[in-house]
Amino acid sequence: MKKIVFIEPKPPDFHIFTKMPMPRLGTVLLGTTLKENGYDVKSYVEAIEDIDIRDVLQADAVGISTITSTSPRAYEIARLVRKSGIPVFIGGPHVTFLPDEAIENCDYVIRGEADEIILDFIKALERGSGFEAIPGLTFKKDGRVVHNKGVSYCKDMDNIPTPDYAIVKGLEDGLSRMSVTPIMTSRGCPYDCSFCSVTGMFGQQYRFRSKERVLAELQRHKDLGGDWVFFYDDNFAANRKRTKELLKAMIENKLTPPWTAQVRVEVARDPELLDLMKRSNCHTVYIGFESVNPETLKIYNKKQSVEDIENCVKKLHNSGINIHGMFVLGSDHDTVETIRQTVNFAKKNDLESIQFMILTPLPGTRFYFEMEQQNRLISKDWSLYDAHHVVFTPKNMSYYELQAETYRATKKFYSIGQIIKRAVRFEMFTASIKAYGYNLTKKWGKKNEYFLEYTKSISSAGKRIELAAKNTAEDIKERFREIELASGMPAKISNE
Structure with a gap:
């Protein structure tokens, strides 16, 4: 087993980031580890380059990384690759x-x-045994699903x-295809917002x-x-002493x-x-302000106030730093008026950009557990779980009001x-x-008129109506069908 292909x-x-594609780092880091240990590795990040199906079908194993909104496409790709007899493994937050x-x-x-088990896993694949000893692995044995003990944090x-970006298709000759390069300096977050995984x-x-290591x-x-550069941390300044040491070293x-x-408002x-x-x-910081409703901030467990947000905006602007403000709308304390107050707040405080x-x-969050317990999920079409579609029953608004008012607020900004x-x-x-945001919103x-x-x-029926799942992988299925017709698949393509 020598050739490993990763897919994102x-x-x-x-x-809003469609115009600035970059890998989520997971597959690149794992692929780099395997490459350093003698494997032939290729990574396809679809936001950067289309998947070469014929190349994928030459692999000895295929790994797929997925978040919730990409999981339907990830599953479809996995099923199609498995059909050709290639072992497929999937990782990421959703799975x-x-x-x-x-x-x-x-x-x-x-x-x-x-990071610490990928090499052992690939070696187990080569042997065809030893899977029971790999932490964090789920697999089937004799038709029964086995969940090994959890993996420790690195x-x-x-x-x-x-990360060796040369393994990413489209980045073999350098970073010119990426206007922004992700660099990770930390993992983990000492906070625990109710909607965050x-x-x-x-x-x-x-x-x-x-x-x-970061300087290198x-x-x-x-x-x-x-x-x-985008510092690929969930909270770049969670440890301010350490962040200041890094910034001083960058300047020196x-x-x-x-x-x-x-970063956070702190x-x-x-x-x-x-x-x-x-x-x-520093040019721009992305800050999860989340809400201008004090009650919403409390149930989100944000540990910040509206006054903290206003003070943060003022001081960052005084320092000449731009702000991308992120707001999460639809809590059990939010109303239509809350959404309208939010866009007015963003305009009044002169935020450069917003989401x-x-x-x-999202699965893995307290909010997901609460919505399941309360039977308030209206769809489990995961492709809709991208923070732009209503997928649960709001408390103080109709489905349509939450969806339409959020869209109108974005258009207004x-x-x-x-x-x-x-x-x-x-x-x-x-x-x-703002011009980019205007065009993208249109x-x-x-x-999404259909949604x-x-x-x-x-909203008018007062009940749930089943929505047909979005087709998220028709292009991939069609390319597989073309290869099947041309080469007598589903057997693995011959090297001859």
């Missing part, structure tokens, strides 16, 4: 929490962090390799790589001609590409941190007037972002 399926719909569902579509499920983050997947203990990766990024070593990261309480962020070339997301019960406002202030970067609305009508129907 594309999302079922467009979103970590729903392994019994996943194992019906593949041969093996890897739950949790796979304690020494420096053991994780620097991060702590279930990576834990609440904040684990980070040494600044020397920044130097490599520079040497490869990389441009922007002149490794200061324009960078972005996810960064605004530390003037030294804000100064270092600006001097190290108004619909509260989504990314309006022609907002674009002109930024342009006349000569803020051309922000004007272009496209999303046109593509708006669906929410209107179930």
Whole structure:
């Protein structure tokens, strides 16, 4: 067994980051580990390059990484590859929490962090035995599903390799296809928001790589001609002392590409941190403000107030740092008026960009468990679980009101007037972002007219109406059919 192919399926719909494709790192890191141990590895990130089906069918094993919204496509790809006799394993947050569902579509499920077990797993595949000894593995034995004990979190983050992007189809010649390069400096988040699956997947203990390893990766990024960097952490400044040490080292070593990261409002309480962020070339921060409703902030377990949010916006703007504000709408304390107040807040506080997301019960979260217990899930078509579709019964709004008002709020923020406002202030970067948001919102609305009508129907009927599952893998199935016709599949394609 020498050739391993990884696949990261594309999302079922467009979103604000569609124009800036980048891998989610999981498959790249695992592939790098295997490559360093002598395996021939290729990774297909569909957001960057289409899957070459013939190449995939030459593999000795295929690994697929999936989040909830991409899981229907992941399962379809897995079933098609298995049909040709190639073993398939799936990992990622969704299957970590729903392994019994996943194992019906593949041969093996890897739950949790796979960095320290991927090599042992591949060697077990080569031997055809030893699966019982691999932590975090789900598989079938004699028709019975076996769930091995959970895998431990990776304690020494420096053991994780620097990602080799050359294994990604489309990135073999450098980073030019990625306008933004992800660099991971930590895992885990000490907070535990009720709708977030991060702590279930990576834990609440904040684990980070040494600044020397991060600097080495920044130097490599520079040497490869990389441009922007996105620090691929769930909370880049969770440990402010450590973040400040890293930023000082970046400045001292002149490794200061324009960078972005996810942070919390607490960064605004530390003037030294804000100064270092600006001097190290921080351009934009992504902040989960989540709500302007104090009661919603409490049930989300955000541990922040509306005053904290306003203070954070003011201080970041005073420091010359742009803000991408993320809001989650639809809690049991939210109303139509809450949504309208949210967009007014975003405009009043001059946020550069926003995402108004619909509260989504992702498997692995407390919110998912609550909605299941209360029988409030209206669909388990996972392709709709992208934070842009209503998939549960709201308390103080109809399905249609939550869906339509969220869409209207997005249109109001990314309006022609907002674009002109930024342009006349000569803020051309922000004007272009708002123009992009305007066009994307129009496209999303046109593509999802059917879903708006669906929410209107179930709102007026006062009951659930089954919605046909979205077709998320027809293109892949058609390409497999073409190969079957051309080569007598479903047997594995011959090398001859």
